Amino acid sequence: MKIFPTEFDGQTIRRVYDEATEIWWFSVIDVVQVLTESTYANRYWSDLKRKLAQEAGSEQPYEKIVRLKLTAPDGKQRDTDCATAETLLRLVQSVPSPKAEPIKRWLAKVGYERMQELADPALSLDRARQTWQQHGRSDKWIAQRMTGQETRNKLTDYWRDHDIKEGSEFAILTNIIHQEWSGVSVNEHKDMKGLKSQNLRDHMSEAELIFTALAELSTRQISESVDATGLPQNKTAAKAGGRIAAQARNQLENQTGKSVVTGESFLPPTAKKTVKKLPKA
Template sequence: MDKDNALVVFQGKDIRRTWFNEEWWFVAVDIIAILTESTNPSGYLKDMRRRDEGFAQGWGQIATPLSIETKGGIQNLNCVSTKGAFRLVQSIPSPKVESFKLWLAQVGYERIQEIENPELAQDRAKEYYELKGYPKEWIDKRIRGINIRQKLTDEWKKRGIQEQRDYAILTNEISQATFGVPIKEHKQIKGLDPKFKNQNLRDHMTDLELVFSMLGEQLTTEVTRKKDAQGFPKNAEAAKEGGAVAGRARVDTEQSLGIKVVSGENYLDTPKKKITKK
């Protein structure tokens, strides 16, 4: 599932989190602030790393800088996965640690529920986008796109595609053939920063871009099945072919309507109820 930034509450306190690599990542200093009641959680974290050599050496594996919305705009903040959060709290002397661990387990359980019940995942995704201020028509397309994407990745899994890197390459092949630009350039056109790994391009697409994104992936699924593509090279060929068919439809649309489908419009200013132009 694709999600952007969100707040989650622990004992009445907000913890910022973001969806990255198919799991929730939590802002490390928010966890520290709640468990320690420190007025300077960043300084507390520095002291932790200074006191605990093992913790300091493993920090690069525990935390990952991700883009988070702050009062001063989007910033790169150190975030931890559920596993990383458990490691983080081991180094914090606080009576709240055990209740926090239980809370983390509940958050993880909700994700398991979503995996077992895709409809629940869709409901939560819809609620998420509603809270972010996206229009209903856009949300309907986005949820439909998530379903189409899931069917495509299911096909890839059955056909020997396992590595995340391969998924990314195949996705880029479809996107480039569909839109005429690679994903990285598409992000730049929209004013998104490629170094922010969790800025999801699809969350900033216009309705028309979402339609063609869905078309490219649906056609790729059909080509993959028809040709019974097996292994990465054959699936890459199917991705290019499916994307190319969608790309021709895009070109026809642009010529007929006199517009460009790839747009600089984005939703960086959500939860406002309008799309902003770059």
């Protein structure tokens, strides 16, 4: 996941973009803080959750509230209630505040920007390029990252058109492809690199990006060749596509004597921790 702190009326609202599920998640407590202008936003949100649960007859007021690790003001990663823009719009209606309408417009703007990016993916890539340049990535790395993202977008477009649900099923297929070509799951690869909430692809080496793109390209072309529809058929295509990239990876590793999948990342030295090594096959 990629974290994007942003400002609303001078206050920070943390938001996270999950590329695997292609969903924006916003920190609920940050939005409540803006709405209430209270130093006790946590208590307010706790009371509101209890009230909403009682009204709904359920322990959780809305099904799309999840706990994600976000950077707290003290710099530590903490589990934080997060919600989609749609869910937040419903929550905002439960909080009497003069800022309710402005924040609704802000959330709508975020949604509109995402719709623009879906209609014209170049907008998303341009924003991403600027971010990577600011983080010191080389032009060569950025070119490979963008090529891989275009490949990814074509694959997810195919999935949407062939009865694959965004969110959980996207994540399932993504993990199958990754496991097949790399020998580790997405989460295991992130652990190797010492990543927490960071997006794995933003910390891949050039070789890791290339093999990820090959696996996803192969998966899409195999899917298209058999008109794979629904999760079971696309699981089969994902495994086949991943195995093609795995064969190429093994050949390269046999020639170079070096592992393609590594624990290296772009984390600053102070943020790095001891990473796990990939077990030998």
